[in-house]
Structure formats: structure tokens, C-alpha cells
Amino acid sequence: MTKSELIAELASANPHLLSRDIELIVSTVFDEITAALARGARVELRGFGAFTIKQRDARTGRNPRTGEAVAVGEKVVPFFKAGKELRERVNKRPTGRRA
Amino acid sequence: MFRSIDVSCVVAYASNMNTVTRAHLAEHIYTQVGLSRNESADLLESVLERLAVALQAGDSVKISGFGTFSVRQKGRRIGRNPKTGVEVPILPRSVLVFRPSQVLKARVNGQEPGIEDDAG
Numbered sequence: 001m002t003k004s005e006l007i008a009e010l011a012s013a014n015p016h017l018l019s020r021d022i023e024l025i026v027s028t029v030f031d032e033i034t035a036a037l038a039r040g041a042r043v044e045l046r047g048f049g050a051f052t053i054k055q056r057d058a059r060t061g062r063n064p065r066t067g068e069a070v071a072v073g074e075k076v077v078p079f080f081k082a083g084k085e086l087r088e089r090v091n092k093r094p095t096g097r098r099a
Numbered sequence: 100m101f102r103s104i105d106v107s108c109v110v111a112y113a114s115n116m117n118t119v120t121r122a123h124l125a126e127h128i129y130t131q132v133g134l135s136r137n138e139s140a141d142l143l144e145s146v147l148e149r150l151a152v153a154l155q156a157g158d159s160v161k162i163s164g165f166g167t168f169s170v171r172q173k174g175r176r177i178g179r180n181p182k183t184g185v186e187v188p189i190l191p192r193s194v195l196v197f198r199p200s201q202v203l204k205a206r207v208n209g210q211e212p213g214i215e216d217d218a219g
Contacts, residue, residue, distance in 0.1 A: 001153040003162045009149055014142070021132050025142050028131045029124055030165045036119040038206045043119040048147045049195075053207050076207050078166070080197035089155045090170055091193045 003030075037078050047085040054079045154195060166199040 001009075007026055011019045033043050033051055043051040058074040082090065121143060128139035150168065153160050159169035170193050178189040205211065 001149075001158050001160045003165075006146070006149055006160070006162075010142075010145060013145065017134075021134070024132050025128050025139075026146060028127050029143060029146055030162055032119065032124055032127050034165065034203055034206050036123075037203070038209070041117050041119055043124075045121055045124075045147060048151065078197075078199040078203050078207050080166075080168075080195075080199075082195040086151055086154070087195065089151060090195050092155075 045083065047083050049083040049086055050081050052079050052081070053077065157193070162200075164200055164202045166197055166203055168195060168197050170194070171196050 003026065007019065007022050010026070011017070011022045014022065036043050037051055037053050040053065042053075053076045056075050056077055059072050061070050061072040062068065063070055121140070125136065125140040125143050128134065128143060129136050132139065134142065150160055154168055154170055157170050159167055161167045173189075173192050173194055175191050176189050178187050179185065180187060199207075
């Protein structure tokens, strides 16, 4: 599923809303999560999951093509941890054999 | 009755500025789109539910400019109880992984997206 498919699904489930508004809603959700992470906040959506940022130390990497050492500065990476309910839903698909 | 619910939301909003919750996101939808507060909260829930349904079906969800959620199959492996050292089998399972887009990675590092990124 892509963002535009998500918008299309929501639009057909909510015929009383303009698809422009649906688009704005979806963008607002992801833009606000991005903005929160950018200011160092975490986003916690119970049942769905939590978006946080993780600090990565500076390290010496290597250019995989040339083997040359490259300094990689410290950085921050976005991280998502699925919530309990979503984790269980994803794992409970009928295809997998479960004991 | 509704008033007391509203007040508790405002308190929760103010008490922890470091954690963004459904209430905050719904509030942004409310101010951006001009739907009622209730409908804003419902729409936020529908967004999350649609994502969950797709992932539950094993689909991956790609949100351009944000990232990709996908379901990865993990095989059976032997784990160990770290406290007792007893070996326990870890059964095959499906786990959710999120790969942030270049744009999101740049944003959290305080960079303008689009300078050195290749894919959105």
C-alpha cells in the first residue's frame, strides 16, 4: 500500500469528505510525526507503536567499493517500535504455523 | 461530562511536551482541516487502522517522504533464557520493520531534505 492508496481507501470510506481534506489529514499525521522527531520528541500511539530517535556515535566507515576509510559523523536515526496490539496482529496471520 | 474529558486532554497535552500522542495529532487535524474534534480523532484512528489492516495482511506500506513499514518473516531459532541459560526454541514469526526515508532521516538530523538524498 502506498500513501495515495491509503488516501483513496479513506476517501471511499468517507464519502462526505473532500479527497483534498483526506490528503491533508494523511499529510498532517506524517508531517507532525516528522516534526516531533525533528525536535527530539517521541510519538507514542498506544496499540500502534512508538516513533523515537536514536543517537548513533561517530564511527569510521568504509567505502564498500574502494575499501577506503571514511569518517562518519555522529547522527540521529528515526526508529519505530510496533506496539503490542499491532505486533500481535501482524504475527497472527493464518499462513504461519504457530504452536 | 464532555467538559471534564476536554480538560483532561488539555492537561495531558501540557504535562508532557516531549511525547506526542493521539490527542496532539488529532488536535493538528482539527486545526488544519477544520473538522470537529471528534471527527478529527476518528479520522486519525482510521488512518492507523488502515495501516494496521494492510500490515496484518502482510502488505508493506510505503509513505513517500516518511518511510516504509514492512513485514518480515523470521525463521525458527534457538534462543536462551538469559537468566537461567536454558535453551528455548523461538518459533517462526512475522515482525514489523520500519525503514525511514532519506527525507525523514535528514529532517531528524536538522538537515534540509533533498540536498544529498537519492530516494524519497
